[in-house]
Amino acid sequence: MSPLFTGRAGFALVIAAGVIVTIALPLIDGMFGLVQATVFIAMAVLALSLGFIWGFGGIMCFGQSAFFGLGGYAYAIAAIDFGGSSWAVLLAIAVPAAFAAMLGYFMFYGRISDAYMGVITLTVAVILYNVMNSTSGSQYHIGAAELGGFNGMPSVPPINLPGDPSAALSPLQFFILSMILLMAVYTGLRLLLASRFGRVLVAIRENETRAMLLGYDPRFYKLVAFAIGGGIAGLSGCLFTNWGGFISPTAFSLAQSAQIIIFVLLGGIGTLLGPIMGAVAIEYLITLTGTQHRFDANLILGVILLGFVLLVPQGVVPAIAAQLARVIPARRRAGASSQTVTAP
Amino acid sequence: MALLGLILFNIINGIAVLVLISIGLAVIYGMMRIINLAHGEFLMLGAYATVLSTNAGVNLWVSILIVSPIVVGLFGLLVERCIIRFLYGRLIDTMLATWGLSLFMIGGITTLFGTTVEGVSAPLGAFNIGPYHASLYSVFSIAVAAAMLGGVWSVLRFTKFGLIVRATMQNPPMAAALGVAPNRIYMLTFALGAALTGLAGGVLAPVAGVAPGMGAAYIAKAFITVIGGGAAIVTGSGLASALFGTIDQIVTFQTTPVIGQVALLIAAIIMIRILPQGITGRFFRRSL
Amino acid sequence: MSGTALLQASGVSKRFGGVTAVDTVDFSLAEGELRCLIGPNGAGKSTFFKLLTGQLAPSTGTIKFRGHDVTHAKTHEIARLGVGIKTQIPNVFNGLIVRENLYVSAIRINKPARARAIVDEVLARLALTDIADRLVGVLAHGQRQWVEIGAVLAQEPDLILLDEPAAGMTHEEVARTAQLIREINRTKALIVVEHDMQFIRMIAKQVTVFNQGRILVEDNVEHVLANQAVRDVYLGKRAA
Numbered sequence: 095m096s097p098l099f100t101g102r103a104g105f106a107l108v109i110a111a112g113v114i115v116t117i118a119l120p121l122i123d124g125m126f127g128l129v130q131a132t133v134f135i136a137m138a139v140l141a142l143s144l145g146f147i148w149g150f151g152g153i154m155c156f157g158q159s160a161f162f163g164l165g166g167y168a169y170a171i172a173a174i175d176f177g178g179s180s181w182a183v184l185l186a187i188a189v190p191a192a193f194a195a196m197l198g199y200f201m202f203y204g205r206i207s208d209a210y211m212g213v214i215t216l217t218v219a220v221i222l223y224n225v226m227n228s229t230s231g232s233q234y235h236i237g238a239a240e241l242g243g244f245n246g247m248p249s250v251p252p253i254n255l256p257g258d259p260s261a262a263l264s265p266l267q268f269f270i271l272s273m274i275l276l277m278a279v280y281t282g283l284r285l286l287l288a289s290r291f292g293r294v295l296v297a298i299r300e301n302e303t304r305a306m307l308l309g310y311d312p313r314f315y316k317l318v319a320f321a322i323g324g325g326i327a328g329l330s331g332c333l334f335t336n337w338g339g340f341i342s343p344t345a346f347s348l349a350q351s352a353q354i355i356i357f358v359l360l361g362g363i364g365t366l367l368g369p370i371m372g373a374v375a376i377e378y379l380i381t382l383t384g385t386q387h388r389f390d391a392n393l394i395l396g397v398i399l400l401g402f403v404l405l406v407p408q409g410v411v412p413a414i415a416a417q418l419a420r421v422i423p424a425r426r427r428a429g430a431s432s433q434t435v436t437a438p
Numbered sequence: 439m440a441l442l443g444l445i446l447f448n449i450i451n452g453i454a455v456l457v458l459i460s461i462g463l464a465v466i467y468g469m470m471r472i473i474n475l476a477h478g479e480f481l482m483l484g485a486y487a488t489v490l491s492t493n494a495g496v497n498l499w500v501s502i503l504i505v506s507p508i509v510v511g512l513f514g515l516l517v518e519r520c521i522i523r524f525l526y527g528r529l530i531d532t533m534l535a536t537w538g539l540s541l542f543m544i545g546g547i548t549t550l551f552g553t554t555v556e557g558v559s560a561p562l563g564a565f566n567i568g569p570y571h572a573s574l575y576s577v578f579s580i581a582v583a584a585a586m587l588g589g590v591w592s593v594l595r596f597t598k599f600g601l602i603v604r605a606t607m608q609n610p611p612m613a614a615a616l617g618v619a620p621n622r623i624y625m626l627t628f629a630l631g632a633a634l635t636g637l638a639g640g641v642l643a644p645v646a647g648v649a650p651g652m653g654a655a656y657i658a659k660a661f662i663t664v665i666g667g668g669a670a671i672v673t674g675s676g677l678a679s680a681l682f683g684t685i686d687q688i689v690t691f692q693t694t695p696v697i698g699q700v701a702l703l704i705a706a707i708i709m710i711r712i713l714p715q716g717i718t719g720r721f722f723r724r725s726l
Numbered sequence: 727m728s729g730t731a732l733l734q735a736s737g738v739s740k741r742f743g744g745v746t747a748v749d750t751v752d753f754s755l756a757e758g759e760l761r762c763l764i765g766p767n768g769a770g771k772s773t774f775f776k777l778l779t780g781q782l783a784p785s786t787g788t789i790k791f792r793g794h795d796v797t798h799a800k801t802h803e804i805a806r807l808g809v810g811i812k813t814q815i816p817n818v819f820n821g822l823i824v825r826e827n828l829y830v831s832a833i834r835i836n837k838p839a840r841a842r843a844i845v846d847e848v849l850a851r852l853a854l855t856d857i858a859d860r861l862v863g864v865l866a867h868g869q870r871q872w873v874e875i876g877a878v879l880a881q882e883p884d885l886i887l888l889d890e891p892a893a894g895m896t897h898e899e900v901a902r903t904a905q906l907i908r909e910i911n912r913t914k915a916l917i918v919v920e921h922d923m924q925f926i927r928m929i930a931k932q933v934t935v936f937n938q939g940r941i942l943v944e945d946n947v948e949h950v951l952a953n954q955a956v957r958d959v960y961l962g963k964r965a966a
C-alpha cells in the first residue's frame with residue numbers, strides 16, 4: 095500500500111538499490127561479510143515466496159520450509175548424481191513446485207478453512223522433517239547420494255558455470271548470482287502481479303465469492319500461486335545448500351517455518367519489499383545473538399512472534415506506509431495506485 | 439495366531455497413543471475453536487514435569503498422574519490469562535501467538551536444562567503374547583487413554599460445567615445472558631485441555647526421548663487426529679484415533695514407523711478432500 | 727415456453743435443516759425479459775438467487791440456463807455462461823480501487839485494451855468516474871452498490887440478477903437506478919428483487935410474488951398490485 099514504492103519509479107528505485115548493493119558490498123565488506131550476506135539473500139528469496147502467496151494470494155502456509163527443504167535436498171541429490179549443477183538447479187525449483195501443486199490440489203479443491211490450511215501445511219513440514227531425520231544409514235540413498243538422516247548431506251557440489259562442472263563459482267561470483275536471482279524473482283513477481291493473473295489473484299484474496307460470481311475459479315488461481323511460491327522457496331533452498339555446501343533436516347523444521355512467517359509479518363503482509371527487509375533484519379539479529387551463545391535462537395524468535403501478534407498485528411512496513419500516507423497528498427496517492435496493483 | 443494378537447495389541451496401543459496426544463488439543467479446539475500450536479510443547483512440559491520430579495525423589499506414578507497435569511494445567515491457565523484471552527475471535531493470530539509460545543518454550547527449556555535431560559525408565563516390565571513380549575506399561579497407557587476419553591465425555595455429559603460448556607460452545611451471547619461468564623469458561627477449558635496434555639506428556643515420559651524438541655515427534659499426529667475427527671471432541675478424536683491408529687500400525691508393521699507417519703499424512707490429506715469438516719462434520723454430528 | 731426460455735427453474739426447493747426457504751418453485755424467464763421479484767422479508771428471494779447462481783445447491787428440482795442444466799454447476803461455471811448478480815449484501819473487492827474492481831470483471835474475456843475501454847464506459851455510465859481511483863472499502867454503502875452493479879455490467883452477462891439494488895439509496899438515486907435498469911433491459915434480461923413499490927411501478931412489466939418460499943402470484947404489475955392476497959401478505963404493511 096505504500097505509495098513510495100509503487101509504480102515504475104518505485105520499481106526502478108528498488109532495482110537500483112539492488113544493483114548498488116551488488117556492486118558496493120564486495121568492495122566494502124570482507125570475505126566473511128560477503129558470505130554472511132549471501133545467506134541473507136537466500137532467506138530474502140524465501141521470504142518473497144511466502145510474501146507472495148500469503149500477502150497476495152491470501153494463502154495461509156505455515157509450512158513454507160517444506161518447499162525450502164525439498165529444494166535444498168533436490169539440489170543436493172541431483173548435484174551429486176548428475177555431476178553438473180544445471181539440472182540440479184532446475185530440479186530444486188521443479189520438485190517443490192510440483193509437490194506444492196499436488197498438496198495444493200487437495201487443500202484448495204477440498205475447500206478447507208485458512209486455519210486448517212495452516213495446520214496441514216505445518217504438519218506436512220513436520221512429517222518431512224521426521225522422515226528426513228530417520229534416513230540415517232547407507233540403505234537410504236538416491237543414486238549415489240546418501241541422505242544421511244539427522245546429520246544431513248555434507249559436501250554438496252557447488253553451482254558451476256553451465257556445462258563445465260569443474261568451474262565452480264567463487265564466493266564473490268555466488269554472491270552476485272544470488273543478488274541477480276533475488277532481483278529476478280522480485281521483478282518476476284511484480285510483473286506477475288501486474289498481469290491479468292496477478293490482478294485476479296489479488297481480487298480473489300479480497301473477495302472469493304465475488305471472484306466466483308465474475309466467472310473465476312479461485313481454486314485454480316490459488317493452486318498456481320501456491321506452486322509458484324513452492325518453486326521460489328525451492329530456489330531459496332538451492333541457494334542455501336550451495337552457500338554451506340550442506341543440507342540437513344533442520345531446513346524442514348518448525349523453527350525454520352516460523353522464521354519465514356516472521357520475515358513476512360515483520361516486513362509487512364501485502365508487500366514484496368517488506369519481506370525482503372524482514373528477512374535481512376531477522377537474519378542479522380540472529381547472527382548477532384548467535385555469537386553470544388547465551389540464549390537459544392528459538393527463544394528470541396518466539397518472543398518476536400508473540401510480541402508481534404500481541405502488539406503490531408498489521409506489520410511494520412504497512413505501519414510506516416500508514417504514516418507516510420498521512421504526509422503525502424491524497425490525490426497523488428490515488429494517481430499512483432491506479433497505475434498498478436499496489437506491490438512495493 | 440500369537441502374531442495376530444501382537445499386531446492387535448500394537449494397533450490398540452497405537453490408537454491409545456493417538457488419543458493421549460490429541461485429546462487435550464481436541465478439547466481446546468472443540469470447545470474454543472482455538473488451535474494450540476504449542477500443543478507439542480505442552481506435552482514436552484508434562485514429560486519434563488514427570489522426569490524432573492521423579493529425579494527429585496517423587497514417586498513415578500505420582501509424578502505422572504498428579505504432578506504433570508497440575509503443572510501443565512496451571513501453565514495453561516497462565517497462558518490463557520496472558521495471551522489467549524486477548525486474541526479471542528482471531529483464529530489465525532491465536533495460532534501465530536501459540537506458535538511463538540511454542541518456540542519460546544523450546545528455547546526456554548533449552549536455556550534452563552540444556553538439550554538433554556536424564557530420563558526415567560518404563561516400569562512394570564513385560565508380559566507374553568505367545569512367544570512375543572509386550573510391555574505392561576503400554577497396558578497402563580491404554581488404560582489412561584480410555585479413562586481420559588471416558589472422563590471428558592462424562593464431564594461434558596453429566597456435570598454442570600459440561601452443560602455450561604456445551605451452552606457456551608453453541609451460543610456464547612445466550613450463555614452470557616444466562617449469567618454464565620464465557621470468559622471464565624474459556625479460561626477453565628483451556629486449563630483443562632492443558633492439564634490433559636500434561637498428563638499425556640507424563641505418561642509418555644518413560645517411553646519417549648525427553649528433550650526440548652520432542653513435541654515435533656507428536657504434533658503432526660495430534661493435528662491430523664483432531665482435524666480428521668472434526669468438531670465433536672470425544673467421538674471425533676476417538677474415531678479418528680481408531681482410523682489413523684490402525685492405518686499407522688499396519689503400515690508401520692509392514693515397513694517402518696516413518697512410512698507409517700507418511701501414510702497417516704496421505705490418509706489425512708485425502709480425507710480433507712472428501713470430508714473437509716472431519717468425520718464428525720459429516721457423521722455423528724450431534725455427538726459430544 | 728420452455729423451448730424459448732432463457733432461464734427455467736422446475737420444482738426447485740432449498741431446505742436449511744427444518745426451514746424450507748424455497749419450496750417447489752417453477753419459474754421461467756424469456757430472453758430479454760425484465761422481471762420483478764417481490765415478497766416479504768424471509769420469503770426466500772435471496773436464497774432463490776443463490777440457487778440460480780450456484781452459491782447454493784438446490785435440495786430438489788432442476789435449473790436450466792439456455793437449455794444447459796446448471797442445477798449442480800459451480801458458481802464460476804454459471805457466471806461463464808452469462809449470469810451476473812449484484813448480491814443483497816455487497817460483494818466487492820474492498821482492498822482494490824473502483825477502477826480495478828471493474829477491470830477484474832472485464833478482463834476475464836477481453837484483451838487489456840478492450841477491457842480498459844469497457845471500464846471507462848461503465849464508469850461514465852454509472853457516474854463513477856470521479857471516484858474511479860478511490861479504494862472501494864472506504865466508500866459509502868450506496869456507492870459500493872454502484873460499484874458492484876458496475877462490476878456486473880463490465881462482466882457483460884446476458885442475464886443480470888439484482889438483489890435489492892435500491893436499498894439505502896436516496897430518492898434521486900433510486901430514480902437513476904430505475905432509469906439504468908430500463909436502459910440495460912434494452913439488450914439484456916433482468917430479474918430485480920425490490921421492496922420499494924414506487925420503484926417497482928417505474929420498471930416492472932411482469933411481477934412474481936414470493937411468500938414463504940412459494941410463488942404466490944405471477945402477473946403483470948397492475949394486477950399484482952391490485953391482488954388482495956398480495957396486499958394481505960405484503961403490501962398491507964407497507965403501501966397505504
Ligand SMILES: Nc1ncnc2c1ncn2[C@@H]1O[C@H](COP(=O)(O)OP(=O)(O)O)[C@@H](O)[C@H]1O
Pocket residue numbers: 742745746747765766767768769770771772773774
Ligand atoms: N444459510 C442459511 N441457513 C439457514 N437458513 C437460511 C439461510 N439463508 C436463508 N435462510 C432462511 O431462509 C429464509 C429465506 O431467506 P432469504 O432468502 O434471505 O429471504 P429474502 O431474501 O426473501 O428476504 C429465511 O427464513 C432465512 O432465515
Ligand SMILES: [Mg+2]
Pocket residue numbers: 771772773814889
Ligand atoms: Mg433477501
